[in-house]
Amino acid sequence: MKTFKLSATAFLVGSALLLSACGPEQQANTQVQAEQTALTEANAVDFLAQTEKKLEQLGLEANRAEWIYSNFITEDTASLAADVNEKLTIEMVNLATAAAKFDQVKLSDVNRRKLDKLKLALTLPAPQDAAKTAEMAKIVAELGGIYGKGKYCKADGNCLSLGDMSTIMASSRNYDEQLEMWQAWREVSKPMRPLYQRLIELTNEGAKELGYADTGAMWRSKYDMPADDFAKELDRVWGQVKPLYEALHCHVRSKLAEQYGADKVPQDKPIPAHLLGNMWAQSWGNIYDLVAPKDADPGYDVTELLAKHNYDEIKMVKGAEGFFTSLGFNPLPESFYQRSLFVKPRDRDVECHASAWDLDAKDDLRIKMCIQRTGEDFSVIHHELGHNFYQRAYKDQSVYFQESANDGFHEAIGDTIALSVTPGYLKQIGLLDKVPDESKDLGLLMKMALDKIAFVPFGLMVDQWRWQVFNGEITPDHYNEAWWQLREKYQGISAPVARTEADFDPGAKYHVPGNVPYTRYFLAHILQFQFHKALCDIAGNEGAVHRCSIYNSKAAGAKLNEMLEMGSSESWQQALQVVTGKPEMDASTMLDYFAPLQAYLDQQNKGKQCGW
Numbered sequence: 001m002k003t004f005k006l007s008a009t010a011f012l013v014g015s016a017l018l019l020s021a022c023g024p025e026q027q028a029n030t031q032v033q034a035e036q037t038a039l040t041e042a043n044a045v046d047f048l049a050q051t052e053k054k055l056e057q058l059g060l061e062a063n064r065a066e067w068i069y070s071n072f073i074t075e076d077t078a079s080l081a082a083d084v085n086e087k088l089t090i091e092m093v094n095l096a097t098a099a100a101k102f103d104q105v106k107l108s109d110v111n112r113r114k115l116d117k118l119k120l121a122l123t124l125p126a127p128q129d130a131a132k133t134a135e136m137a138k139i140v141a142e143l144g145g146i147y148g149k150g151k152y153c154k155a156d157g158n159c160l161s162l163g164d165m166s167t168i169m170a171s172s173r174n175y176d177e178q179l180e181m182w183q184a185w186r187e188v189s190k191p192m193r194p195l196y197q198r199l200i201e202l203t204n205e206g207a208k209e210l211g212y213a214d215t216g217a218m219w220r221s222k223y224d225m226p227a228d229d230f231a232k233e234l235d236r237v238w239g240q241v242k243p244l245y246e247a248l249h250c251h252v253r254s255k256l257a258e259q260y261g262a263d264k265v266p267q268d269k270p271i272p273a274h275l276l277g278n279m280w281a282q283s284w285g286n287i288y289d290l291v292a293p294k295d296a297d298p299g300y301d302v303t304e305l306l307a308k309h310n311y312d313e314i315k316m317v318k319g320a321e322g323f324f325t326s327l328g329f330n331p332l333p334e335s336f337y338q339r340s341l342f343v344k345p346r347d348r349d350v351e352c353h354a355s356a357w358d359l360d361a362k363d364d365l366r367i368k369m370c371i372q373r374t375g376e377d378f379s380v381i382h383h384e385l386g387h388n389f390y391q392r393a394y395k396d397q398s399v400y401f402q403e404s405a406n407d408g409f410h411e412a413i414g415d416t417i418a419l420s421v422t423p424g425y426l427k428q429i430g431l432l433d434k435v436p437d438e439s440k441d442l443g444l445l446m447k448m449a450l451d452k453i454a455f456v457p458f459g460l461m462v463d464q465w466r467w468q469v470f471n472g473e474i475t476p477d478h479y480n481e482a483w484w485q486l487r488e489k490y491q492g493i494s495a496p497v498a499r500t501e502a503d504f505d506p507g508a509k510y511h512v513p514g515n516v517p518y519t520r521y522f523l524a525h526i527l528q529f530q531f532h533k534a535l536c537d538i539a540g541n542e543g544a545v546h547r548c549s550i551y552n553s554k555a556a557g558a559k560l561n562e563m564l565e566m567g568s569s570e571s572w573q574q575a576l577q578v579v580t581g582k583p584e585m586d587a588s589t590m591l592d593y594f595a596p597l598q599a600y601l602d603q604q605n606k607g608k609q610c611g612w
């Protein structure tokens with residue numbers, strides 16, 4: 001999801017709020033107190049109103065610059081994007097600092113929430129120093145460019161894009177070929193290391209000036225609960241999923257040994273990271289054929305169905321849009337189809353990592369994605385459109401609340417819809433001739449678990465690494481080593497070849513050079529099962545939840561929309577309650593969904609040595 005929502009130009013609320021050149025912590029305490037006691041709620045209301053008017057303008061400018069840059073990566077567009085980013089960051093730091101001056105003022109809940117949103121809006125706060133902010137903006141653009149332009153050129157001059165390499169990783173069953181792709185992509189991220197190190201120094205300085213221990217602490221403060229409680233909440237939920245993950249890991253590891261030999265996949269060690277069908281070993285659905293339960297194969301493959309029915313990129317997008325409109329959402333505007341990028345251009349560098357955009361908080365919605373005609377990308381399209389429909393649902397909220405309830409909610413909506421892309425649904429839209437009977441459910445659950453359960457520890461570990469980088473527990477001379485320690489601890493996977501601190505493997509994952517917090521995907525993977533179950537109940541589903549599709553249910557759509565429209569105006573717990581009836585994040589819904597698979601895995605794993 002890409003939008004700069006809370007952005008602003010300069011403002012004037014009265015002399016008490018004019019910013020000094022240095023940060024607020026450099027002012028004498030007594031002065032701060034005097035300023036704060038002089039402020040009233042009326043000042044806050046003025047400040048919020050004046051700021052709101054200006055936010056949209058700069059947001060639009062920043063979005064346009066970013067859109068152009070990531071659709072056309074050159075030195076010039078990088079420079080222009082960095083300029084706008086720099087301007088935006090300066091404004092946002094100023095606004096966050098100004099908002100903090102109301103900390104001691106008694107305010108209504110809604111005004112307090114708006115100010116809190118403003119204070120926390122930046123992902124990468126910058127120091128209040130023009131040169132450092134400019135340096136940061138340049139690094140951010142450079143890191144994005146390195147990733148976006150990354151390719152692997154062989155000796156014969158033939159070059160492979162990340163998409164090409166991912167396709168090979170997905171389908172190759174040749175150990176060495178997968179290894180070649182895995183290693184080649186990690187060459188791209190090596191030069192990011194010094195840039196990243198400097199970026200961390202700069203943004204931490206900015207976070208401290210805003211009153212946070214470091215940028216990671218600021219990220220953890222965005223969840224309507226004390227930051228430390230949020231971290232504990234993640235551990236609790238991971239604890240719920242862990243036994244199922246370990247059972248899946250055990251089964252997959254033994255199947256991989258059947259394929260590649262126990263010498264290549266030792267049965268008491270982490271799984272080599274290049275054998276799981278995905279460049280980052282984050283979701284494993286592409287190796288379904290290697291682990292499919294006997295006699296339970298559903299007998300179809302969405303990639304093949306799409307080909308058989310002549311689905312091109314546009315038809316795939318229209319298909320996904322059709323699901324949302326079946327729930328009662330309005331169709332996407334014509335401009336969506338005119339302005340989006342659906343196909344990888346042949347003649348220029350673009351950032352192919354899929355994203356959904358809301359340029360103007362009105363109706364200028366777009367996606368940017370180098371779509372491949374696969375079942376995997378059909379799901380990603382649903383994911384992206386989930387962002388767009390959310391963006392449109394909350395557009396009438398105050399600009400401060402034009403966001404999801406928390407960032408995990410934004411990531412969960414399209415995935416929730418994709419959980420309804422069941423065989424029954426595929427038949428309804430004419431892609432599948434016959435719905436497989438229930439004896440094939442185990443195969444469907446296995447495929448789903450390879451994508452969703454396998455992802456959970458990855459969704460957690462990326463920010464466990466980043467949080468420790470931000471707080472200094474991981475020092476630059478241990479960036480890579482610590483990354484692999486966490487990969488092993490959470491996922492039970494290991495690097496297939498020796499790594500050194502000349503490598504920068506975290507940078508091979510888009511969200512690290514892209515500075516996109518990653519915990520959101522962990523949250524989304526839990527939440528989407530809660531949403532799915534609740535919406536299925538509303539739709540009147542009485543069968544197994546993994547067979548439920550909410551397609552065409554206006555009642556489910558209305559309930560979903562009720563939550564989406566709220567934006568971030570209420571806490572995420574309240575938003576969750578709107579759909580599910582309870583305010584807690586809870587992985588037991590996910591576990592219930594996979595209960596038949598857990599039983600099968602436990603059976604299969606009997607007598608095996610699991611763990612790593």
Ligand code: X8Z
Binds near residue numbers: 282353354355380
């Ligand atoms: O980045 C994404 C989306 C865009 S928000 C395509 N995802 C994560 C990833 O690819 O690593 C979706 C699932 C996890």
Ligand code: ZN
Binds near residue numbers: 001383384387410411
């Ligand atoms: Zn997303």
